[in-house]
Every structure is written in structure tokens, then in C-alpha cells.
Amino acid sequence: MNRQTDDLLKAELERLTQMNAGYLGYPLARDFSFDALAPFLNLQINNVGDPFTPSSLTIDTKEREIEVLHFFSKMLRASIENTWGYVTNGGSEGNLYGLYLAREAYPNGMVYYSESTHYSVKKNLHLLNIPNIVIRSLDNGEIDYRDLDRTVKLRRHRPAIFFMNVGTTMTEAIDQLDKIKAIITKYALKDYYIHVDGALAGIMAPFYKEKPKFDFQDGIDSISISGHKFIGSPIPCGIVLCKKEHSDRIAKSISYVKTKDTTITGSRNGLSPLIIWYALKKLGVSGLRQRYESSKELAEYTLTQLTLIGYDAWKNKNAITIVLKKPSDLICKKYQLAVQDDIAHIICMPGIEKSQIDALIDDLKETVFEKPPLVEDFNAMMVEF
Amino acid sequence: MNRQTDDLLKAELERLTQMNAGYLGYPLARDFSFDALAPFLNLQINNVGDPFTPSSLTIDTKEREIEVLHFFSKMLRASIENTWGYVTNGGSEGNLYGLYLAREAYPNGMVYYSESTHYSVKKNLHLLNIPNIVIRSLDNGEIDYRDLDRTVKLRRHRPAIFFMNVGTTMTEAIDQLDKIKAIITKYALKDYYIHVDGALAGIMAPFYKEKPKFDFQDGIDSISISGHKFIGSPIPCGIVLCKKEHSDRIAKSISYVKTKDTTITGSRNGLSPLIIWYALKKLGVSGLRQRYESSKELAEYTLTQLTLIGYDAWKNKNAITIVLKKPSDLICKKYQLAVQDDIAHIICMPGIEKSQIDALIDDLKETVFEKPPLVEDFNAMMVEF
Numbered sequence: 113m114n115r116q117t118d119d120l121l122k123a124e125l126e127r128l129t130q131m132n133a134g135y136l137g138y139p140l141a142r143d144f145s146f147d148a149l150a151p152f153l154n155l156q157i158n159n160v161g162d163p164f165t166p167s168s169l170t171i172d173t174k175e176r177e178i179e180v181l182h183f184f185s186k187m188l189r190a191s192i193e194n195t196w197g198y199v200t201n202g203g204s205e206g207n208l209y210g211l212y213l214a215r216e217a218y219p220n221g222m223v224y225y226s227e228s229t230h231y232s233v234k235k236n237l238h239l240l241n242i243p244n245i246v247i248r249s250l251d252n253g254e255i256d257y258r259d260l261d262r263t264v265k266l267r268r269h270r271p272a273i274f275f276m277n278v279g280t281t282m283t284e285a286i287d288q289l290d291k292i293k294a295i296i297t298k299y300a301l302k303d304y305y306i307h308v309d310g311a312l313a314g315i316m317a318p319f320y321k322e323k324p325k326f327d328f329q330d331g332i333d334s335i336s337i338s339g340h341k342f343i344g345s346p347i348p349c350g351i352v353l354c355k356k357e358h359s360d361r362i363a364k365s366i367s368y369v370k371t372k373d374t375t376i377t378g379s380r381n382g383l384s385p386l387i388i389w390y391a392l393k394k395l396g397v398s399g400l401r402q403r404y405e406s407s408k409e410l411a412e413y414t415l416t417q418l419t420l421i422g423y424d425a426w427k428n429k430n431a432i433t434i435v436l437k438k439p440s441d442l443i444c445k446k447y448q449l450a451v452q453d454d455i456a457h458i459i460c461m462p463g464i465e466k467s468q469i470d471a472l473i474d475d476l477k478e479t480v481f482e483k484p485p486l487v488e489d490f491n492a493m494m495v496e497f
Numbered sequence: 498m499n500r501q502t503d504d505l506l507k508a509e510l511e512r513l514t515q516m517n518a519g520y521l522g523y524p525l526a527r528d529f530s531f532d533a534l535a536p537f538l539n540l541q542i543n544n545v546g547d548p549f550t551p552s553s554l555t556i557d558t559k560e561r562e563i564e565v566l567h568f569f570s571k572m573l574r575a576s577i578e579n580t581w582g583y584v585t586n587g588g589s590e591g592n593l594y595g596l597y598l599a600r601e602a603y604p605n606g607m608v609y610y611s612e613s614t615h616y617s618v619k620k621n622l623h624l625l626n627i628p629n630i631v632i633r634s635l636d637n638g639e640i641d642y643r644d645l646d647r648t649v650k651l652r653r654h655r656p657a658i659f660f661m662n663v664g665t666t667m668t669e670a671i672d673q674l675d676k677i678k679a680i681i682t683k684y685a686l687k688d689y690y691i692h693v694d695g696a697l698a699g700i701m702a703p704f705y706k707e708k709p710k711f712d713f714q715d716g717i718d719s720i721s722i723s724g725h726k727f728i729g730s731p732i733p734c735g736i737v738l739c740k741k742e743h744s745d746r747i748a749k750s751i752s753y754v755k756t757k758d759t760t761i762t763g764s765r766n767g768l769s770p771l772i773i774w775y776a777l778k779k780l781g782v783s784g785l786r787q788r789y790e791s792s793k794e795l796a797e798y799t800l801t802q803l804t805l806i807g808y809d810a811w812k813n814k815n816a817i818t819i820v821l822k823k824p825s826d827l828i829c830k831k832y833q834l835a836v837q838d839d840i841a842h843i844i845c846m847p848g849i850e851k852s853q854i855d856a857l858i859d860d861l862k863e864t865v866f867e868k869p870p871l872v873e874d875f876n877a878m879m880v881e882f
Contacts, residue, residue, distance in 0.1 A: 117778040121533060124558060124771070128540050131556045138554050140541045148506060150535035153731050155513050156525045169523050169833055171516045173509060201586050204763040212624055232763035239597055241626050340764065346538050347732070348764035378589040378617035379725065379733035386509070393502040448554055 135448035136458045136468060139281075139312045139433075141344030141403075143463035146387060157382035161375060163198045177385035183392055184351050187318050188335060190328035196360075197353035198375050199339070199385040203311035204232040206336025206352035208239070209375075210307035211275070213334055213358040215242050217305055218271035224263065225275035226255035228285060230309065233275060242273070252428055253277075253285030261295050271303035272296070278326045278335075279313025282452050284433035284459075286313060289325040289332075308335040311350070312459075313431075315342045319404045320430045333358060339388045342403070343395075344462065349384035403462050407432040410460040410469065417473045422480050432460045439476060447472050520833035521843045521853060524697045524818075526729030526788075528848035531772060542767035546760065548583045562770035568777055569736050572703050573720060575713035581745075582738035583760050584724070584770040588696035589617040591721025591737035593624070594760075595692035596660070598719055598743040600627050602690055603656035609648065610660035611640035613670060615694065618660060627658070637813055638662075638670030646680050656688035657681070663711045663720075664698025667837050669818035669844075671698060674710040674717070693720040696735070697844075698816075700727045704789045705815045718743060724773045727788070728780075729847065734769035788847050792817040795845040795854065802858045807865050817845045824861060832857050 132142050159172040163181065167174070181197045184190075200206045207230075214221060223237060223244035237244045245263055248256040255277070264272055276287045289306070296304055308314065308326050314337035317324055326332060334354035339345055395403065411432040418425040418436060425436035438456045439449065447468075449456040458472070517527050544557040548566065552559070566582045569575075585591045592615075599606060608622060608629035622629045630648055633641040640662070649657055661672040674691070681689055693699065693711050699722035702709055711717060719739035724730055780788065796817040803810035803821060810821035823841045824834065832853075834841040843857070 114779060117775065118533070120778075121771075121775065124561065125536055125540075128537070128542060128556060128558075131554070132540050135554055135556075140543070140556075142541050144539065146538040147535070148503070149538055150532070151510055152513070153531040153534055153538075154529065155510075155517050155731055156527050156725070156729065157513060157731050158525070158725070158733060168835070169516070169520055171513060171520075171525075173513075176509065201766065202764040230763065235763075240624070338764075340541070340543070344541065346540055346542050347766050347768050348543060378615065378620075379587040379723075381586065381732050383732050386506075390502065390506065393505075394499060450553070 131448075136464060136472060137444075137447065137449035137451075137456065139338075139341045139459045139461060141342055141462040144344035144391065146346065146390065149383070149386060149390065152383060152386065157386075159199075159380040159382040159385060160378060161380070164196070171382070173382040173386045173389075176389040177382075180385055180388050180392065181351060181353065184337065184353055187315075187397075188327040188353060189330075190353060194356045195328065195353055196356045196358075197351055198380070199388065200336070200350045200352050201381060201384070202340065202348035203309065203336050203338040203350050204230070204236065206338075206350050207233055207275075207307070207309050208236040209352045210334035210336055210354065211236060211240055211242060211273070213354055213362065214273040214305040214307055215240055216361050217333075217358060218273060218303055221271040221273045221303075221305065222267055223273040223275055224260060226253075226277060226280075226287065228253040228255075228280040228282060229275065229277060230281050230311070233309070249280075249285075253280040253283035255287045255292075257288070257291045257295070260292070261298070264295055264299060264301075268299050268301070271305070272301055273305045273307070276306060276308050276326070276332075278308050278310040278317055278324065279431075281311075282433075282450075282455070282457060283428055283435050284313060284431035285428055286317070286324050286326070289330055293331070306332045308332050310335050311338045312341050314338075315400070316404045316407075316432070317430070319401045328353075328355070339384065339391075342462070343388060343391045345384065345387045345391075347381070347384050347387065349381070349388060351388070404432075407460045407462055410464065410466060413466065414458060414460060414469050414473075417469065418476070421473060421477045423476050434458045434460070440479060443472070443475055443479070446475070516833075521849060521857060522829075522832065522834035522836075522841065524723075524726045524844045524846060526727055526847040529729035529776065531731065531775065534768070534771060534775065537768060537771065542771075544584075544765040544767040544770060545763060546765070549581070556767070558767040558771045558774075561774040562767075565770055565773045565777065566736060566738065569722065569738055572700075572782075573712040573738060574715075575738060579741045580713065580738055581741045581743075582736055583765070584773065585721070585735045585737050586766060586769070587725065587733035588694065588721050588723040588735050589615075589621065591723075591735050592618055592660075592692070592694050593621040594737045595719035595721055595739065596621060596625055596627060596658070598739055598747065599658040599690040599692055600625055601746050602718075602743060603658060603688055606656040606658040606688075606690065607652055608658040608660055609645060611638075611662060611665070611672065613638045613640075613665040613667060614660065614662060615666050615696070618694070634665075634670075638665040638668035640672045640677075642673070642676045642680070645677070646683070649680055649684060649686075653684050653686070656690070657686055658690045658692070661691060661693050661711070661717075663693050663695040663702055663709065664816075666696075667818075667835075667840070667842060668813055668820050669698060669816035670813055671702070671709050671711070674715055678716070691717045693717050695720050696723045697726050699723075700785070701789045701792075701817070702815070704786045707815075713738075713740070724769065724776075727847070728773060728776045730769065730772045730776075732766070732769050732772065734766070734773060736773070789817075792845045792847055795849065795851065798851065799843060799845060799854050799858075802854065803861070806858060806862045808861050819843045819845070825864060828857070828860055828864070831860070
């Protein structure tokens, strides 16, 4: 039995190692090593309840968790005193939490979000039982501001909850806060809430040459960012940050529970805060910046190569995601490209080698046939036929 | 910077190791070692979406996860074909999920649960926005069936959602399904749902000499059990199982998302399924049984010793939790006993040594003063005074 268990475990490790090396289409950095954390696997760790409230049993890593939250608070220009948050089990939980805060702020609110939004959002809106409307997207994946305008216009009597993407799943598009705010101003909305899904790009955008508006100084109410994506982690994780007034509202409404715990779960993972903390300490701000610069360079290189071989591809400014015409199933599988309808994407995450991009380009080159005839030529052909 | 990071990490490890050795009052086994899983810390693992639906990127441990779910399905006498579930981030998430299923089954339902229920349940009922009523508890922590009867009686027009404890947090009490069913029969309820919170005892109760009724054959709809408690884990984790008809209902209501994913989050932890799987494989059913027997023996020993020194204490039948009059703050802190009002408890989890119990008894012995005088004696004293 135990022999068999060990064999199975070994096989699992080998398979995962192999699968980790191959993918080009998923937003998961793989250049990390957490060997230093191995001894923690033999300990009970539990960051139960509120990160800022000491546990009665201190088998937690709350001090490290708070350091992580402060790091992100600074990066997102939040006031340390007026900001609350915690390390989540991934981007979806952070979005769930942000929408929960929004619902409590405006029980009669309507959520607006683009059709490019991650599918888990719809799922969690259902869980939270909040009315919501999907807004069309522009071709690049940004929310269609005209459609948003028209839709909000008809519902000026309801508080508006804007779910804003900073890096959509498929094209890494960033919704423009200024344009959303213009709609808020146009319709004199006084009751509104802005949550940001910064799953992938929330940690990179502060390093853009022209930083997009999406942080607390810019006027958002809450944000969710993944830890396992750009930093990389064996466990899905992330952070959620919000204005303290919102988490205080929750604390108040559940105060009859006699707990200060406003997190979603009771027992909370104490290993992932340690993972994010360790990575942030090792990288530092300069390491993160460098990491983004390298990814962006590789993305630009990839786009150039695709263009050179005449393959249909494009990317959003600053993005590390290249959108391309869906290659053959064989190629998509070989390079583990993520596909949606007739497009696919490559995400140049830390850990991807230039040689892997070159190999893909070589394979794609062979599939670029002469371009199909233009409509005029086609008509001419038909006449000749 | 890196030197300092490593030093901090070392200090954190030492502190956690020390804190892990000391507690007697928390339901967290500590006799585990997951060194074998250390290499997995350097890999991206993600059991994204439904465990039974293959991921497009197979950096998952879904096969192991399914084995874990089947193990619990068998233990809880569930039909493999008609049961669905997943590995959660802990008991609270499992309860949240069970209540979510209940709400979807009966949108107009009323949730009934005892005042001994874990505080996270109230929190999650708020999140899910389900009306609910707290029922009084009996002295031993079981739900007060009379109060439940009277409360349900007044609400026969609403579907009833029973949240049943199998091992309450403070006294490890088990609500009796037969008595709940008697109320269902008495008021001819046709629309009802039974969710079981088996956080701690759900994995031990199958080994009781007289097994309490709480599994799928007994007629429950869903159950949540923790993995990090009785098995032990560096990460809070657990399983949730439900009748497939309930998860199918969710799948249907969110089908416009075009996903079969009915879990709460998108990306899901793939390390904790591996942790539970590995522990279950190493222990097997006989190991689990032995584990429970040892804990129970130690609990009986503890109760005997407390009684011998004349210290007020008791425990529920089969329980490994001993409830005692709250000792001094000093003693509670020294042995990390969990306290609620004027009582405390010791939980004889795997990993606790008899010598630790003996040391506690020695300390308590010194605090057992002569008993306070009886009322009659007191009155006599007052007359004399």
C-alpha cells in the first residue's frame, strides 16, 4: 500500500513537472522555488479570522500577512490606516468579497461588468444574489463605454456597482476608470461602488510607463489581485484590499456573532501569506519591475515574430498577452494555448523561455498559407469560373 | 535584505514549532509529516473548476481529489454516481456551499440551527442572504428539540433547512437526526433540506460503537468535514459532499456562464487534495480507526483524572472533547485551552501526549480548593455570623 502510494506520488510529481514546463497560454509564472518553506509543511498553520486581530492560538503567520497587505497597500496608494484586507485563496475569492462589500453598501445596487469578465464573477453574483447586467465589450476587450452609458442611463434610480477589469482573461484589456467616472458625473450618480479585478495586471500596471488609473488614490473602493499568477505559487492565492469603511460595515452587520472576523471563511490558510511574503521579500519592488519588463519584452518579441511570418496577431499596449488567430488543435495542445472561439492567446509569464516562443513560431510558420483571395479577386475568380 | 528574510523565516518556523507543541484546546491534530510533498512547493498546481471535469491545462491533482471524495463517499454511505463534491479550503467553505445548495433548492427556505453552531455559519448565512433562526441548545450542546419543534410549528408554510451539528465546537455534541426527522414527520414537511456540519466528528463518528445517524443513507443532503482537524494539515482544508441533484441544480442555474464549474472559486487548491490523499493512503481505514480509539482513550483518561482530583468536568459520549470549569487565565494560556464564558475545553487530538495531560492535571490539582459551602451551610454560617 505505502509503496504504491509513494510510486503514485512520484508519478504525480513527474507529470506535474512536465506539464509545468510546457504551457504558453496560462497566466501562471513558473520560475519560483519555495524549498525554504518545506519545513512548514509539517506544522499546523492557521490565520483564523481577521488578519489584524491577534488569534488566541498563535499558530498563524498574521505578521507576515500584514506585511504583504501593507506592501500592496503602498503599491496601490492606499492609506494604511483606512484600508483593510486579507490574503485570499485566489482572485475569485477577492472578487466575491469585493462584491459582498458592494452589496452591503448598496443592497439595492445593480452590478455592471463587461462580457470579457472572468466567468467566476457571474457565478459569484449568483451566490451573492445581486442583480447584474453584462455590458458589451470593445474589440480589444475593454468594456464598451457607450453601452455602459446607455445601460446606466436607464437605471439612474439604482445605486451602481462597477466591476472593472484591470487585465481581462483573454486579451489583458484594462477598463478606463476616467470613462467610467465620466458616466458617473454625467448622470450625477451619488451612490456608486467601484471594484477592480486586477487578477493578473493589478500587480504589473503600477510599473507601466503610463500607469492606468485603478488604485485607491484614483478612487476605487476595493481590489482583488492574484498571487499565484504573476508571482507564482503552488497554491492559488491573492489579496483583497478595501476601504476600511466597507469592511467596518460588514463587521457591524454581523456583530451579533460577537466576532471581529469579517473574512469569508473561519480558518484561513497561513501558508500562502508566507509564500507571497517570501517571494515579495526576495524580489523587492525592483525585482517585480524587472520581472514585468522582461515579460513585456518577450511579449513584444513574440508579436514581432508573429507579424514577420504574417500571422494574424495583436496585443493591448503594455500587455504581456498576445492574441492570435486560433492555430490548429495540434499546435494549441502542444503549446497549451488557451482558446476562445476563433482566437487563442500566449501569455509571456515569467519562466517562459524565448526558445519556446521560437519553437512555436517555427511551427506556426508552416501553417501560414498564401492569404485567401480578397473579395474582388474572389469575384473575378467566380466570373472566370 | 535576503539575509534578514531568511532570519525572519527561521524565527517564524521556530515560533510555529513551539506553538504547535503546546496547545491542548484546539481540534488540530499535529502528528503529521508531509516532507514527501515538499517538491510540489516548486510547481504550479491548480484544480481549476469541477473536480470531475478534466481541465484544459492539466496541472492539477484531480485524480487524487476524486479518490479522496470517493473515500469519504464510501465512509458516508453515499452512492458514488449520485454524489458530487470537492476538496474545500476548510469546514466553513463546505458549510457555505451546503447552505448555498439549500437556498437554491428552497429559495423561500428558513434555516434552523442551534446556538452551539460555529460562528462562521451566521456569517455565511449573511453572505448568502438566507433568513435563519437560532434554536436554543441543551446543556450538552445538542440542539433543543422542543425549541426546534415549537419554532418549526409556527413556520410550516416555509421550506425548512436544518443545519445539523455532528460535533459542536465547544462540547462536541451531536444533533440527533431521528429527533429532527420526527419533527419533519410531525408537521408533514415535504420541502426540507438537511446539511451536516461534521467539521471535527464527521470523520470520527463512523468509528463509534453506536454510530449516530448523519450520513447519506440516513437521509442527509450535504455534509462538510474538515481535513486539517482530525487528519492534520499545514493548510486548512476539507471536503464537501452533496446529492448530485443539488449540484446539478446549481449547474443549471448558472449554465449561461457556459461552464460546468459549480464550485465557489475558479482556481482551486491542488495541494490540499494531495495532502488529504497522502494522509488517507498512509493511514487507511484501520489507521483512522486506531487514531480515533487512541484519542478517545486519552479523553477518558483525562476525564477520570479530572474527576479524581475533584475538578468539575464532563464529556459527551464518544467525544474526545472534555468540558471543564474554566481554570485560571494563567493555566488556560499555558496549555492553550479554548475558553467560552465560564467553561474551557481540552480536545484530545492525535499528537497530544499523556504527559501533557498529566502536567495539566498537576497544575489544576493545586487550584482545587475545598468546595464552597452548600446553601444550607452558608445560611447556617450567616446565622452564626
